[in-house]
Amino acid sequence: MSFWKQFRKRLFPSTKDRQFRRDIARLTGSYPVNIDLYKLATLHSSVGKISKQGNRVSNERLEFLGDAILSMVIAEFLFKKYPDKNEGFLTEIRSRIVKRDTLNRLAAKIGVPELVEIQDKNHRKRKNSIYGNALEAIIGAVYLDLGYPFCKTFILDKIVRNNLNLKKIIHTDTNYKSKVIEWAQKESRDITFQTVDDTDLTGNKEFEIHLLIDDQQVSMGKGTSKKRAEQDAAFKACQQLKLL
Amino acid sequence: MSFWKQFRKRLFPSTKDRQFRRDIARLTGSYPVNIDLYKLATLHSSVGKISKQGNRVSNERLEFLGDAILSMVIAEFLFKKYPDKNEGFLTEIRSRIVKRDTLNRLAAKIGVPELVEIQDKNHRKRKNSIYGNALEAIIGAVYLDLGYPFCKTFILDKIVRNNLNLKKIIHTDTNYKSKVIEWAQKESRDITFQTVDDTDLTGNKEFEIHLLIDDQQVSMGKGTSKKRAEQDAAFKACQQLKLL
Secondary structure (H helix, E strand, C coil): CCHHHHHHHHHCCCHHHHHHHHHHHHHHCCCCCCHHHHHHHCECCCCCCECCCCCECCCHHHHHHHHHHHHHHHHHHHHHHCCCCCHHHHHHHHHHHHCHHHHHHHHHHCCCCCCCECCCHHHHHHCCCHHHHHHHHHHHHHHHHHCHHHHHHHHHHHHHHHHCCHHHHHHCCCCHHHHHHHHHHHCCCCEEEEEEEEECCCCCCEEEEEEEECCEEEEEEEECCHHHHHHHHHHHHHHHCCCC | CCHHHHHHHHHCCCHHHHHHHHHHHHHHCCCCCCHHHHHHHCECCCCCCECCCCCECCCHHHHHHHHHHHHHHHHHHHHHHCCCCCHHHHHHHHHHHHCHHHHHHHHHHCCCCCCCECCCHHHHHHCCCHHHHHHHHHHHHHHHHHCHHHHHHHHHHHHHHHHCCHHHHHHCCCCHHHHHHHHHHHCCCCEEEEEEEEECCCCCCEEEEEEEECCEEEEEEEECCHHHHHHHHHHHHHHHCCCC
């Protein structure tokens, strides 16, 4: 679009655009500067056209960006909120926050579904993570449009503090060991926890446990107790097996 | 440490500390404000003491934070550098940049190994990703110490632009399909590429391919050609099987 066309469009927006601007402002807390970014962020690939380069125009690139931003903001938030917890805990809690389930619920709560352009309602039912993905794309748009500090505030205020029950997320004390064992039984696979190392160099015990499925190492866990090391190994295996 | 002790320490640093400040400045491009962050970032868990809370003090928490920051900065860099590429490409190139191999080489190149405190040289040989991890921890320290804009510049200037051969990384055209097949043969597993969907709703072909190992779906790929969808599925399987 030429500069003048864009300029005119920004000076005299259509009724639909004015409504969209208001919707975005209600969602993010600020009127958009570049409305096209948000239009792209709410464009599902089922309605996107093919670009000159042969790609389908959709929110998937913005989703890639937004996903990275969300991960980082949550990482910093948890890092500062829990100064005494180790990186295993931080990784685990973050993965619970940014997983599809949580994001989809969040997206529905803050009104993302009403904004998303999509082909038909059947499509909506079939693929549930559309709105979680759109939320990530919107985060990407906010970052590009209004910068990092605003985007961070948007994520922390609108998403984390107001709509996330952090205590509940943390106290959902998943027993990863039993989860992996359950899976192995269902799939009739052999599962072994192998204690490889319990070094005691500096007077502090540290356990290293390898998790084997069908005699193949899948993950490795560490901890100051055998139980913790097992949980760590099982957690990593769950991640790999996509059981989370 | 009390405020006055810290104050005195900052006014009259030890010779060792002054040298360390210079080393950090050479690495990051700025003298540190809070030197303790960088000390923590270069502290491998093999020499870390146990804190009051029962955790081993080491750079692992900072590594968690730095990893997220690096992922995001690289995501934005690639997003802007390749406006015509889809998210599959961006994800793939980013994973090539942030993988252990690349980070370890980068860390060695910019002089991270000289800074890391570690127990003994055997330990060094056994675990090669120590320096890649330390580099991530240093990124975390730079972020906390000097803020996001400086940290972004540090990553882009010192790491990406000067020390990364992006063209080579991109043109290492890994054939993921053959990589998975090779793995399956070695491990004597059954592997199947199943074309599930080639919808043509809007006049544009789109293929959906499921990759099965021992009749179990491991990943799903999409693309505008069958070959691309297969590569996509194989790439995701490689990620899950940790073959990258």
